[in-house]
Amino acid sequence: MNFDKKNLQKTLLLIAVGVILFAVAQNIRIVTGWFWWVIRLFSPVINGLCIAFVLNVLLKRLEENVFFFLRKSKKAFVRNLCRPLCLFLTLLISLSIVSLLLLVIIPGLVETFTYLAENLPLYLNQVMAWIEGRLAAFNIASDALPDISIDWGKALSNFAAYFTNGSGQFFGEAIVLTASIFNGIINAIFSIIIAFYVLAKKESIGRFVKKTIDSFVPPKIAFKIYHIAGLTGNAFSDFITGQLMESVILGVLCFVGMVIFGFPNAGVISVVICITSLVPMVGAILGEIIGAFLILLISPFKAFLFLVFILVLHQIDDSFIYPKVVGKSV
Numbered sequence: 001m002n003f004d005k006k007n008l009q010k011t012l013l014l015i016a017v018g019v020i021l022f023a024v025a026q027n028i029r030i031v032t033g034w035f036w037w038v039i040r041l042f043s044p045v046i047n048g049l050c051i052a053f054v055l056n057v058l059l060k061r062l063e064e065n066v067f068f069f070l071r072k073s074k075k076a077f078v079r080n081l082c083r084p085l086c087l088f089l090t091l092l093i094s095l096s097i098v099s100l101l102l103l104v105i106i107p108g109l110v111e112t113f114t115y116l117a118e119n120l121p122l123y124l125n126q127v128m129a130w131i132e133g134r135l136a137a138f139n140i141a142s143d144a145l146p147d148i149s150i151d152w153g154k155a156l157s158n159f160a161a162y163f164t165n166g167s168g169q170f171f172g173e174a175i176v177l178t179a180s181i182f183n184g185i186i187n188a189i190f191s192i193i194i195a196f197y198v199l200a201k202k203e204s205i206g207r208f209v210k211k212t213i214d215s216f217v218p219p220k221i222a223f224k225i226y227h228i229a230g231l232t233g234n235a236f237s238d239f240i241t242g243q244l245m246e247s248v249i250l251g252v253l254c255f256v257g258m259v260i261f262g263f264p265n266a267g268v269i270s271v272v273i274c275i276t277s278l279v280p281m282v283g284a285i286l287g288e289i290i291g292a293f294l295i296l297l298i299s300p301f302k303a304f305l306f307l308v309f310i311l312v313l314h315q316i317d318d319s320f321i322y323p324k325v326v327g328k329s330v
Contacts, residue, residue: 044187048194052202055090057237059199062086087200101271108268109294116297246325247277250317257313263306264298265291273310284314 024031039046063071063086070082198205213222251274258266269291276287288310296303 044190045194047187047191049198051191051195052198053236054240055094055195056199056202057240058093059086059090060237062089083200087196090199091196101275104267104271108265112265112268112294112297242325243278246317246322247274249321249325250274250277250313253317254310254313257309258306261305261309263295263302263309265294269294269306288314 063082067082067086070078070085073079210226213225217225251270254273255266255270258270263269272290273287276283276290279286288307291310292303292307295306
């Protein structure tokens, strides 16, 4: 081999990559630990970029399809007004959607679990009656089983005694839980701030990234990077738009079907189905399990019918709705 300068650089680069990969393989646990530590450290930035990417779909629609006349204005202050106005409307629409979902989900969950708590003794008595009926059908005396009875007063006393006697451990766990929740809220706030900063300055950030790439990457490779990044961004943007539309359609169809067939918790479960359908692969299964569980607390038979209904609905969605909506978008 002719070891000119170019071949020597390639050889040294391959050797360096090989040494790095070997070192990583030898210390995989340490590298994995450092990797997840960095991910946790920069999680607000990563989450903020993801939020910005999703909200940018709505922001672009507002700027290009609703307030396009502001961008074409001859007056500079009118053109400069377009971005802040669209950002404010993006925030307002996003918060309205989240608030609406919470207003539907939280009261429904409270009502469901309140109903369960009020009727739990009745459910247990029905279970015991069913067991005694099965025993009688097989000519087994009910005395063969231990006497099962629940003293609800004593149960509540034991429950209260647990928190009284183990108050130190309980409050310690409560403090840890509170700190985790507080940390999650702080990270969420920082993520939202970063997201809206990126949306507000996306052109400036794009120019900075382009200058950085042009400074360190050859022109041909830089052109390929821009081309691939543009295609990827447009594809994901169209996919998110189509996925959101498909989820809303599925949620509406689920709500209408549940109302027609008389299933309980139609609003809550339809929202859950709508949200979980955004999750690839396991989202549909997760939504079915949650919906069936919420109905199971009220009526096991209706929970079974709901599973049949939602499976049929998902088949219709996969065969007709999803290809038309998401397929055309992508």
